[in-house]
Amino acid sequence: xxxxxxxxxxxxxxxxxxxxxxxxxxxxxxxxxxxxxxxxxxxxxxxxxxxxxxxxxxxxxxxxxxxxxxxxxxxxxxxxxxxxxxxxxxxxxxxxxxxxxxxxxxxxxxxxxxxxxxxxxxxxxxxxxxxxxxxxxxxxxxxxxxxxxxxxxxxxxxxxxxxxxxxxxxxxxxxxxxxxxxxxxxxxxxxxxxxxxxxxxxxxxxxxxxxxxxxxxxxx
Amino acid sequence: xxxxxxxxxxxxxxxxxxxxxxxxxxxxxxxxxxxxxxxxxxxxxxxxxxxxxxxxxxxxxxxxxxxxxxxxxxxxxxxxxxxxxxxxxxxxxxxxxxxxxxxxxxxxxxxxxxxxxxxxxxxxxxxxxxxxxxxxxxxxxxxxxxxxxxxxxxxxxxxxxxxxxxxxxxxxxxxxxxxxxxxxxxxxxxxxxxxxxxxxxxxxxxxxxxxxxxxxxxxxxxxxxxxxxxxxxxxxxxxxxxxxxxxxxxxxxxxxxxxxxxxx
Amino acid sequence: xxxxxxxxxxxxxxxxxxxxxxxxxxxxxxxxxxxxxxxxxxxxxxxxxxxxxxxxxxxxxxxxxxxxxxxxxxxxxxxxxxxxxxxxxxxxxxxxxxxxxxxxxxxxxxxxxxxxxxxxxxxxxxxxxxxxxxxxxxxxxxxxxxxxxxxxxxxxxxxxxxxxxxxxxxxxxxxxxxxxxxxxxxxxxxxxxxxxxxxxxxxxxxxxxxxxxxx
Numbered sequence: 001x002x003x004x005x006x007x008x009x010x011x012x013x014x015x016x017x018x019x020x021x022x023x024x025x026x027x028x029x030x031x032x033x034x035x036x037x038x039x040x041x042x043x044x045x046x047x048x049x050x051x052x053x054x055x056x057x058x059x060x061x062x063x064x065x066x067x068x069x070x071x072x073x074x075x076x077x078x079x080x081x082x083x084x085x086x087x088x089x090x091x092x093x094x095x096x097x098x099x100x101x102x103x104x105x106x107x108x109x110x111x112x113x114x115x116x117x118x119x120x121x122x123x124x125x126x127x128x129x130x131x132x133x134x135x136x137x138x139x140x141x142x143x144x145x146x147x148x149x150x151x152x153x154x155x156x157x158x159x160x161x162x163x164x165x166x167x168x169x170x171x172x173x174x175x176x177x178x179x180x181x182x183x184x185x186x187x188x189x190x191x192x193x194x195x196x197x198x199x200x201x202x203x204x205x206x207x208x209x210x211x212x213x214x215x216x217x218x219x220x
Numbered sequence: 221x222x223x224x225x226x227x228x229x230x231x232x233x234x235x236x237x238x239x240x241x242x243x244x245x246x247x248x249x250x251x252x253x254x255x256x257x258x259x260x261x262x263x264x265x266x267x268x269x270x271x272x273x274x275x276x277x278x279x280x281x282x283x284x285x286x287x288x289x290x291x292x293x294x295x296x297x298x299x300x301x302x303x304x305x306x307x308x309x310x311x312x313x314x315x316x317x318x319x320x321x322x323x324x325x326x327x328x329x330x331x332x333x334x335x336x337x338x339x340x341x342x343x344x345x346x347x348x349x350x351x352x353x354x355x356x357x358x359x360x361x362x363x364x365x366x367x368x369x370x371x372x373x374x375x376x377x378x379x380x381x382x383x384x385x386x387x388x389x390x391x392x393x394x395x396x397x398x399x400x401x402x403x404x405x406x407x408x409x410x411x412x413x414x415x416x417x418x419x420x421x422x423x424x425x426x427x428x429x430x431x432x433x434x435x436x437x438x439x440x441x442x443x444x445x446x447x448x449x450x451x452x453x454x455x456x457x458x459x460x461x462x463x464x465x466x467x468x469x470x471x472x473x474x475x476x477x478x479x480x481x482x483x484x
Numbered sequence: 485x486x487x488x489x490x491x492x493x494x495x496x497x498x499x500x501x502x503x504x505x506x507x508x509x510x511x512x513x514x515x516x517x518x519x520x521x522x523x524x525x526x527x528x529x530x531x532x533x534x535x536x537x538x539x540x541x542x543x544x545x546x547x548x549x550x551x552x553x554x555x556x557x558x559x560x561x562x563x564x565x566x567x568x569x570x571x572x573x574x575x576x577x578x579x580x581x582x583x584x585x586x587x588x589x590x591x592x593x594x595x596x597x598x599x600x601x602x603x604x605x606x607x608x609x610x611x612x613x614x615x616x617x618x619x620x621x622x623x624x625x626x627x628x629x630x631x632x633x634x635x636x637x638x639x640x641x642x643x644x645x646x647x648x649x650x651x652x653x654x655x656x657x658x659x660x661x662x663x664x665x666x667x668x669x670x671x672x673x674x675x676x677x678x679x680x681x682x683x684x685x686x687x688x689x690x691x692x693x694x695x696x697x698x699x
Contacts, residue, residue, distance in 0.1 A: 001558035065678040069639035070650050070671060077663035122328035125282055126394065127318035127346035129310040136345060140332045155542060159637075162544030166643065173547045180554065187555035194543050194551060201542030217374050218332040 005188035012179050019175030020196060022089075026161045026171065027200070030096035031154050037097065038104025042142070043134060045109045056105070063102035068160045071095050076167055092164035100157055107153060111146035112138065144215035151208030155201050162197075172196060233259045234296075235398055235429050241280055241290035243273075250276045251287070252453040258398065258431065263424045265440040265461075266433045268450035269476065274433045275325075277450070278402050281431065282320045283313055294319060295397060318346050321391030325403040327383040329375040335386050336362070336371040339393045347394065354393070361389040365419050381412030388419055399423070401432040437480055441465050449473050485665050489656045493666060496652030497673050503569050503641060503648070504634045510570070511577020512627060518578060519585035520611070533582070540579035545640035548572045553644040569641040573634060580633070584626035588619040628685040632678055649673055 009016070044056045063071075072095045079086060086094070115138070123137040143150075165174030173193055180189035236258035243251040250273045258264055266274040279285040281292055283300045292299040299316055300308050308316075329338050339358040343349045362368045365385040375383055384404055391399055401420065405413040417439050424430060424443045434440060440447060440461060447464040449457045449472070457464065457473040468474045518533045540548070553568035563571075592615060600610040642651035653670035657663030 118328040126342040159544040190551035
């Protein structure tokens with residue numbers, strides 16, 4: 001291994017950029033979709049009707065017990081048996097969403113249980129109820145309280161995206177693997193990948209910090 | 221001290237009618253067959269030792285707690301149950317609650333909204349009033365409680381007394397038929413109690429209809445038009461403050477006042 | 485699926501649990517060392533620890549394992565898959581447990597530590613007898629959670645040829661052309677393992693007296 005290996009890595013810039021963009025795209029799309037779905041699922045988890053909270057609760061607990069790659073395989077091999085043929089990228093994307101929506105719902109539910117009861121009661125006392133109470137009082141408070149945990153989950157989504165290379169999605173690690181196999185420069189390639197993942201995580205941390213500052217002024 | 225209000229003895233002036241309210245939490249019976257009436261413009265102070273059920277009674281009035289038995293009528297309209305006997309749904313309950321303004325012991329401001337945001341939230345989104353007018357009125361209310369320069373600040377940066385004054389402005393913004401106060405000064409630093417009581421005194425002088433659960437005896441003596449003393453879930457004595465504080469009629473009331481004077 | 489198929493997936497679970505457990509057993513003390521180094525505020529070492537933890541925590545399991553298995557031999561270190569997997573998982577466990585230990589140490593009641601200081605206890609004794617037992621107690625739920633996380637990232641070791649539950653299940657499916665039954669069995673095995681860990685974690689969380697118990 002010598003330093004010129006890194007130069008070779010740098011020369012593969014177009015391929016690496018494509019893989020990098022793919023990874024970031026998966027992160028942004030799957031991250032936002034999971035968060036939105038999590039917001040939809042959380043009131044169901046807190047529902048008073050056993051049918052609803054038990055079934056959603058079961059789904060969330062299942063996702064907590066399953067490794068992400070196994071879920072990917074289940075969807076990858078399972079969908080064709082229902083006659084649905086999707087590209088590998090879409091399969092991986094769906095797996096990310098199904099997996100992480102459950103985690104988001106769990107995170108948001110924990111934040112919900114942390115909110116002082118009086119704050120929500122005041123909403124009811126002033127005539128807010130149902131979806132309006134949720135949208136204007138409960139959800140903003142939950143999202144602000146859960147910001148660090150949501151940021152953490154985004155990091156998890158980024159890391160899980162690397163598993164998708166196993167089903168031939170051209171994300172960053174898979175691209176680097178192809179480069180190192182071609183040019184016999186494994187250390188430089190994978191180390192560069194590690195650094196790139198690290199940089200993306202720093203950006204996630206930066207945005208988490210901004211949202212946390214915004215939330216601090218508005219804390220109970 | 222307020223003079224007893226002369227009202228004709230008919231229901232037309234009765235803003236609030238509470239009849240036979242009972243409530244248990246598990247095996248603990250907190251309210252036993254409690255009844256009271258409130259006329260427009262009256263200030264009713266609920267007194268009593270801790271755990272006597274006065275806060276629970278207050279919370280039953282706007283149906284934050286559901287009584288096990290009895291009825292609550294606001295301007296002759298029954299809370300919680302429709303004419304036919306069917307339970308009220310959330311939206312009907314919400315509509316009735318919008319006619320009541322409540323001030324909480326721990327302020328219960330919405331921390332993610334600014335001070336002015338807290339005040340205009342319900343008038344705009346529940347009562348569906350015009351945004352501009354609501355904002356104008358909200359600023360006037362803030363001026364009334366002495367906080368006009370805090371309009372765009374967030375509750376986290378206010379002192380306890382300031383938060384409670386915002387809480388009062390928030391309740392007033394609903395233009396409610398009655399105002400409920402749940403131990404409004406109990407969570408405050410002694411230094412800050414005065415500013416809140418001042419605002420409440422001003423409201424009473426303007427003729428607001430108020431139900432106040434409090435431990436502030438001086439305030440009750442000076443501002444209330446009627447005192448109700450509760451103990452163990454029952455109404456023990458009711459009367460005009462002048463008579464209640466100087467010549468209590470029941471033994472329990474005498475004991476209560478003795479304990480209060482000893483502490484003072 | 486034949487009995488042998490089931491058995492081959494169960495054998496995969498030995499690899500899953502074995503490698504993850506060893507990774508935790510190696511990584512947790514290492515993480516404690518990193519946390520103590522940062523807590524002791526030694527200048528350059530502190531920043532190096534911070535950098536290590538930050539980078540490894542943001543690194544996907546797959547990428548790290550590939551880096552170690554294919555990259556280290558370039559420096560003359562020849563590794564078999566098991567060794568590479570253990571190194572990767574221990575490094576990850578060390579990085580995550582460092583943060584858990586740090587949280588315990590930071591939340592530790594300073595007064596108790598000062599009391600030990602006032603009684604003339606030397607530094608190592610203060611740490612060993614006063615800080616660690618309580619930090620261990622309050623870290624336990626987080627560490628069990630980390631074990632669960634490691635199990636969930638263990639399928640990554642398949643990319644360097646180790647056969648764990650997911651790879652074993654996928655291989656059975658590829659042979660029998662019926663992918664779903666072995667995957668469901670693999671799912672069942674994971675759930676059993678993780679449910680045991682989650683239950684242990686919940687029990688520990690209930691028993692934990694809270695950080696730096698104020699008595």
